[in-house]
Amino acid sequence: MLFYELKKLFSRTGSKLLLLLLGSILIFTAIYNIQSTHYVQPDGTSLSGISAIRELKKAKSQWNGILTEEQIKNVLQTNQDILASNPEYYPGTTDINLANKVYSQEQGYDDIRDMINQSYRLFGQFDYYLIDRLSPNQSSSFYKNRIEGLENFLGSNKELTDNQKEYYRKQYQENQTPWQYTYQEGWEILTNSLPILQVLSVIIISLLLASLFSYEDKTRVKTILLSTCQGRSKGTLSKISAGLLLTVGIYTIVMSTYILIILGGFGFDGAFNPAQTNFFIGWESPWNISNIQAIGIMLISGLIGALIFSSITMFISYKSKSTVIASTVAFLLILIPDWLTNYIPNSSLLTLVKILPDQLLNSRAQLSGFTFLDIQGIIISPLVIMTISYFTLSILILILLYRFARRESLK
Amino acid sequence: MELNLLDLTKEFSDIKAVDHISINLRPGIIGLLGENGAGKTTLIRMMTSLMKPSTGKILFNDQDIYKLNEEYRNVLGYLPQDFGYYPDLNPLDYLGYIASIKAIQPSVAKRRIKDLLQAVSLWEVRKKKIKKFSGGMIQRLGIAQALLNDPKILILDEPTSGLDPEERYRFRQLLSSLASDKIILLSTHIVSDVEHIADQIILMHKGKILDSGSVDELIQNIPVRAWKIKTDLTKASSFKLNGLITSSNKTGDNEVIRILCKDAPDSEAVPDECTLEDVFLFYNRKKSEPYVIL
Numbered sequence: 001m002l003f004y005e006l007k008k009l010f011s012r013t014g015s016k017l018l019l020l021l022l023g024s025i026l027i028f029t030a031i032y033n034i035q036s037t038h039y040v041q042p043d044g045t046s047l048s049g050i051s052a053i054r055e056l057k058k059a060k061s062q063w064n065g066i067l068t069e070e071q072i073k074n075v076l077q078t079n080q081d082i083l084a085s086n087p088e089y090y091p092g093t094t095d096i097n098l099a100n101k102v103y104s105q106e107q108g109y110d111d112i113r114d115m116i117n118q119s120y121r122l123f124g125q126f127d128y129y130l131i132d133r134l135s136p137n138q139s140s141s142f143y144k145n146r147i148e149g150l151e152n153f154l155g156s157n158k159e160l161t162d163n164q165k166e167y168y169r170k171q172y173q174e175n176q177t178p179w180q181y182t183y184q185e186g187w188e189i190l191t192n193s194l195p196i197l198q199v200l201s202v203i204i205i206s207l208l209l210a211s212l213f214s215y216e217d218k219t220r221v222k223t224i225l226l227s228t229c230q231g232r233s234k235g236t237l238s239k240i241s242a243g244l245l246l247t248v249g250i251y252t253i254v255m256s257t258y259i260l261i262i263l264g265g266f267g268f269d270g271a272f273n274p275a276q277t278n279f280f281i282g283w284e285s286p287w288n289i290s291n292i293q294a295i296g297i298m299l300i301s302g303l304i305g306a307l308i309f310s311s312i313t314m315f316i317s318y319k320s321k322s323t324v325i326a327s328t329v330a331f332l333l334i335l336i337p338d339w340l341t342n343y344i345p346n347s348s349l350l351t352l353v354k355i356l357p358d359q360l361l362n363s364r365a366q367l368s369g370f371t372f373l374d375i376q377g378i379i380i381s382p383l384v385i386m387t388i389s390y391f392t393l394s395i396l397i398l399i400l401l402y403r404f405a406r407r408e409s410l411k
Numbered sequence: 412m413e414l415n416l417l418d419l420t421k422e423f424s425d426i427k428a429v430d431h432i433s434i435n436l437r438p439g440i441i442g443l444l445g446e447n448g449a450g451k452t453t454l455i456r457m458m459t460s461l462m463k464p465s466t467g468k469i470l471f472n473d474q475d476i477y478k479l480n481e482e483y484r485n486v487l488g489y490l491p492q493d494f495g496y497y498p499d500l501n502p503l504d505y506l507g508y509i510a511s512i513k514a515i516q517p518s519v520a521k522r523r524i525k526d527l528l529q530a531v532s533l534w535e536v537r538k539k540k541i542k543k544f545s546g547g548m549i550q551r552l553g554i555a556q557a558l559l560n561d562p563k564i565l566i567l568d569e570p571t572s573g574l575d576p577e578e579r580y581r582f583r584q585l586l587s588s589l590a591s592d593k594i595i596l597l598s599t600h601i602v603s604d605v606e607h608i609a610d611q612i613i614l615m616h617k618g619k620i621l622d623s624g625s626v627d628e629l630i631q632n633i634p635v636r637a638w639k640i641k642t643d644l645t646k647a648s649s650f651k652l653n654g655l656i657t658s659s660n661k662t663g664d665n666e667v668i669r670i671l672c673k674d675a676p677d678s679e680a681v682p683d684e685c686t687l688e689d690v691f692l693f694y695n696r697k698k699s700e701p702y703v704i705l
Binding site for chain 1: 456459460461462463481482484485487489491493494495497498499500504507508509511512514556
């Protein structure tokens with residue numbers, strides 16, 4: 001029965017086109033990230049693509065190691081030496097060739113540069129050229145700045161509770177320094193690009209499943225199905241199973257393929273670097289996890305997000321008997337809440353919108369910021385709440401769907 | 412084996428689509444005859460457990476079909492009036508799917524599907540997409556799916572729509588070969604579909620049963636007889652006031668009229684054999700028709 005459900009779905013041109021679209025998005029995203037990687041050569045010209053990746057890896061790997069204060073001092077000294085050897089250069093220069101030549105010498109420690117800039121801004125505005133104003137003697141405060149920056153932030157913040165503040169202090173204190181740094185370009189690209197790929201994958205999965213139940217009404221096969229001995233029971237179960245299989249299967253294949261392409265191209269190095277070294281998670285992140293753990297969390301929360309949206313779509317497809325309504329509702333639920341956060345002021349409503357299921361597809365935002373909730377004294381990440389709640393909710397929705405279908409009759 | 416419909420009613424808003432119907436069905440072919448909107452499809456939907464009655468019960472071997480549930484549907488084969496299919500599947504896959512939801516073992520299903528596709532002359536096109544089929548081919552596929560589980564109760568709603576005369580004939584032959592141990596209910600508004608093969612005819616009109624019995628019994632029960640008159644054109648129109656005209660054929664200055672009425676409408680009228688169609692026309696006549704009997 002499951003075999004036939006899948007066959008029914010993929011015999012349709014629309015389904016094949018959706019899969020083709022998803023495949024194209026996957027390939028395009030991978031190629032885009034590979035092609036948009038640049039390496040600036042000493043003469044100021046750029047390489048891009050695979051050759052750029054190769055050269056960049058070579059350049060950045062020279063700075064692999066433990067990020068001790070000595071290493072930070074080394075970076076600051078190198079930076080100063082480069083500036084000294086290019087006296088005509090100044091930050092924001094319009095001489096592109098000169099700027100490129102200078103950058104070609106700096107790009108090896110670009111990741112460490114970002115960390116230094118984040119450290120010394122003390123949770124203030126990010127300034128790319130801050131490093132140019134630092135002397136090597138200031139390296140000793142590299143890690144202390146993080147604690148100091150936190151204290152400044154907590155001191156001026158009136159929204160966080162005392163419990164939340166204590167929790168963040170504890171997390172920062174438990175963060176093990178000095179950090180291990182390894183070239184980690186692949187992991188940074190994954191962190192940056194996975195959320196959009198997750199959103200697009202879930203939209204396409206939802207569009208695929210939008211007709212799973214409604215197609216029976218559209219083709220008028222439903223009257224035959226309801227008159228058979230297992231049409232209501234196992235027939236419904238096989239549809240639900242097909243939906244779940246497609247959701248998990250397509251999501252897993254897309255994510256795995258993408259990760260393999262990116263890490264295969266950029267390298268698997270940097271998997272165990274602390275998440276704070278990853279520019280797209282951020283220096284300030286209170287999560288004491290590694291790059292690979294961060295990606296793991298993003299993948300799992302994305303999978304739960306895919307499951308909840310699939311369940312909702314299947315339910316609406318069944319109840320509304322309309323593929324269009326099911327597709328539209330899924331599409332709006334995935335995209336609208338995040339857009340709304342731009343317009344809703346800080347309030348309970350904003351807190352509520354930020355735990356809607358679309359946030360599971362953007363868990364990077366949860367890893368980056370101070371988003372832990374204080375619920376009756378218990379400090380917990382919204383990700384944990386959302387993962388458990390929406391997983392449970394998706395099961396309940398599917399159980400409800402099954403119960404409705406078991407008792408269905410024509411009106 | 413018997414299927415009993417006990418005082419069945421189905422109401423939609425203020426319309427009674429089925430109005431207190433009681434029937435007892437035994438193995439054989441039963442024709443359910445009625446005009447469009449008589450309530451046949453609604454009645455069938457209740458018998459196939461697609462729709463719950465407003466009042467009344469349906470008993471299969473003295474057990475309520477809504478309590479039997481899957482056990483009842485396991486012995487049921489149904490061809491709806493508006494037969495649905497998946498356009499992008501071929502007959503093999505379509506019947507394979509239907510067989511799976513009818514809980515037919517795959518090995519048995521494979522054999523059944525082959526036999527049925529051959530019986531309905533679709534074996535040669537078994538791998539062709541259904542959307543490329545003609546109306547008649549689709550209808551034959553529908554008949555095949557209804558027979559997949561070798562049902563004890565076979566309910567066919569307008570099964571011959573789209574079939575050409577030869578296909579209709581083959582269909583009637585097929586049904587006749589199955590009839591001995593099955594209850595076969597054939598719902599139609601086409602009299603010729605049931606006239607020669609049904610053991611019992613049920614006449615339905617506006618949700619009620621007007622009459623039921625064999626063809627001969629139904630003919631005996633109508634209070635009119637058929638007459639043929641050859642007359643000139645000026646006199647022909649006057650006969651319309653005497654009875655129900657079933658056919659008229661103009662040839663030159665004359666017209667041959669076939670009319671239903673109680674007594675000979677004219678000294679030159681010749682009796683003609685009544686048919687099931689006459690019974691159908693009698694019961695479905697418009698109230699506005701001028702009619703001597705009423």
